[in-house]
Amino acid sequence: MKRNISLLLAGILATAILLNGCAPTPTPTSSAPVSNPTAVSNTAVSNTAVPAVSTATKVAGNLSFLSWYTQAMYQPVLDAFKAKYPDVVIDFQNVPTENDQYTQKLKLLANSGELPDLFYVQPPVTLMAKSNYVADLSNLDAVKALPAGYTQSYTYANKVYAFAPDAWIGGVFYNKTLFKDNNLSEPKTWSDFINICKTIKAKGIKPISMSANEIADLVYWLHNTEVLSQDAGFDAKINTGETTFTQGYLNAFNTFKTDMVDTGYVSKDMVGMSDDQRWDEFATGKAAMTISGPWAIPTIKQKNPNLDFGIFPYVGSTDDKSVTVGAVNVGISISANTKNEAAAEAFINFLGSSDGLLLYQKVTGNFMASKDINYTVDPVMEPMKAFAQSGKFAFPPIFWTYTSTIAPMFEKGTQQIVLGTTTPEQLVKDIDAQQATLSQ
């Protein structure tokens, strides 16, 4: 019997090795990468007769597309593309983006070599590019037409790996009626903002409403206006080790604590609040302000159709430091191993055409980089258009290489500061320690 058991175990191990046969095996870091990422056309090694990309290539076949947006929203784009390239069949896949589900699935697909031809990526694109999963898009017409601000976060080693022609821009929504009733006007500086908070709080209303994972937005606000307005490339320097989180964020955390937490404008109940609940508070006038972007407008209007609200950007210590919240949107990448580059590239170039951009804008509801197309945003968001065009917007987490670990530390850390279980000094120290560990 003992022999049978050992035979059994040996059999299991053998099967394990067999089934994992196609899985990555440890190799010294200097070995050649799996596929050549420098130009999309080089992956034609695995294709049959497709030559280097040219407009003479017949655009046909199957195209698998993992989308950030639902099919219902994307349909007009898909229909227009189909009209232009009737021989392409798109296999549209969608994964919920709630709670990192999209990210998780994308990583699983990447690691097992099951990436679809087209898929969305979030900035930064460093790891995907380093691991040779994404194709170089620098030579696509659509990409060449984008201004630097929209390709920066998707660039690695001077090559662009994802296409995003739009950016989400937000700011601080405020209840116009409440402001009028209290003789308040849009703040021009941070101290104006604090005074507004003071006035509103004195009336027994919550100055600002935040959800648990977004309390950190206030810290990013201070960082935007005090650091990034002076040095837009600051956070990129953290990645290379030229500077640290402590250098950039300690002041922001301290100001956040003294001006927002100790005064009670950010209250303890916020660390348990969900996103939906902070909208309830803002929509019903229980809170005067809240930070968000254009995607929130339909929800606010659903919750309270009669709300009169406006938006103002992040303001800094002096009135010339406004850098509002915003970032380039998720971008579309082509798999380095795609079997249909012609159709994939045609899709991206189509999106980058004037017709495509107009349709795409309706899907995302965001601001577009291109000044050539005539699109409309909700009247409430009009004041932000200037920021979209001047490029004065930022969202620090997209600049960090290790954002998937560091950003949660910011989120949870600010919660702990509100609860009093950690201090700004300790938090930035922990974050820098983590950054050092990850950079090894």
Added chain:
Amino acid sequence: MRSIKKEFPYLLFVLPAFILYTIVTIIPVLTTFVYSFTNFNGMSHNYNFVGLQNYIKVFTTNNVTSSFINSIVYGFVTPIVVTVLAIPLALLLDSKMKTRNIQRAIFFFPAVISSLFLGYIWNFILSPSDFGLINSIRISLGQGKLLLLADPHMAMILLILANVWCVTGWHACIYLANIQMIDKSYYEAAEIDGAGGFAKFRTITLPFLAPAMTVSVMLLLTGSLKAFDLPFALTNGGPGYATTMVTQTIITEGINSDRVGFASSMSFLFLLVISFFALFQVRIMRRREENLS
């Protein structure tokens, strides 16, 4: 070799499940074990062996060790509270109440709904905002609102209570089934001997329920330790790291952070923790079963 010929059909009995289970569960566990000794980031095809580095990291990273503690607390308290409530509930459902079938259906009902969505519903009820159900009731009664899920200590207690609400019903049904199997003559004999209600319970019902208790507690223990959906949907691990469980940490610190090697070491250590507690629990309760029979 007559035993092989005789055993052969029984080997066939085992084969389909064995193959399936080995492929779906055992081999992934072995692979995870191997990954735990590497710095595999989940994406790159280049990685190296790093020995016990990941395991050391588990013990030296604050929020990882605290998530182990959270999981253990959650995994221990839930079975205790549920068992203490489920057995009396089962006795009540065995009584002569006219609506007991409807009641049984109601208490069992939460098991029909995915715990992910139950978590979202309870999140609304226990929300610290004015619009959370409990707070809105308090406000309408003229009282102040409570911090509830925003309070780190309360959050864990409320999470456990929500879990208890979800699972007590069907464990009560397990006990109920076993209670109904107890031969009534035992009770009649005890009554003749002059035993009162509680004595009957202690000397007859409880011992007969011993096997069911072993099973129920084992399911609760392993289920709560492995829990992901409910804590995730209810508190998302917050406030801060107060209710973050190991299962969530494995995903956020491991897979989402591109540190699969690290996640694997957490996974394997957690597997050892669960095994230890489960085996320990089963052994103690099996011995109790034997003592009571």
Added chain:
Amino acid sequence: MRKYKLSTFVLEVCMLLVCATFVIPIYYLVVSTFKTQAQIIKSPLGLPTSLNLDNYIKALATMHFFQNFSNSFIITSVSVVLIVVCGSMVAYAIVRRKNKLMGFLGIYFLIGFLVPVQTTLLPLFLIMKNLHLINTLTGMILLHSSNGSVFAFFLYSGFIRSLPPELEEAAAMDGAGAFRIFWQIVFPLLKPITATIVIFNTMWIWNDFLLTYLFLSSPSKATLIMQVYNGVGQYINDWSIMMPVLVLALLPMVIFYLIMQQYIIGGLTIGAIK
């Protein structure tokens, strides 16, 4: 015959009150599906003023109800059959044949209880990919069957241990082979446990979300539960879609449960009283 005493009546009233509070979360879910967002904020627990089916119509428009339903149905029903067949056979062999191999297998299968699914996601995904089972209903069925069989093995083995072996021994002496003995004699006796396993696994597999969204990608293969996330935009949850979809997705399970719930208790006692 126990009398329906006054104390029982008082107990009944108290328990009904407990039930009423117990049911509040479900009540909230159902009632909210008939209201607009503004109405939900104003009176979350109030009865809807009108039977406003707008949300349901909106929700149905985002679902491919029949296709999703059939996917859920196929995955769930085939898995449950496999679980019952495989689980019972394994339990029988391990409990009845007491030798070292079976003893080892008994422990081998219990490991499944101890493994949280998050710990094995990446290797599992790789394996499924190598077997070309990603994005297939077959793959989902095999995944669920494996997990469910472990649970089934656990429940079946406890029950089989309590069955007297005389009937089987008699049949063996009459010359019946192992399969005959099992299917004709033992399996019918397992009805109560089979009922329990069928009910629990049906609910768990129908409601499964994690494995489904990871291993299925195409909309044509999506299950009913996946549709709940149709209401999720990039940053906003549209509860007015999510809740009706959830109610619609759970409706088949609720109906199934109401039909089967008598078997949980009733069935569990029929086989036991000998």
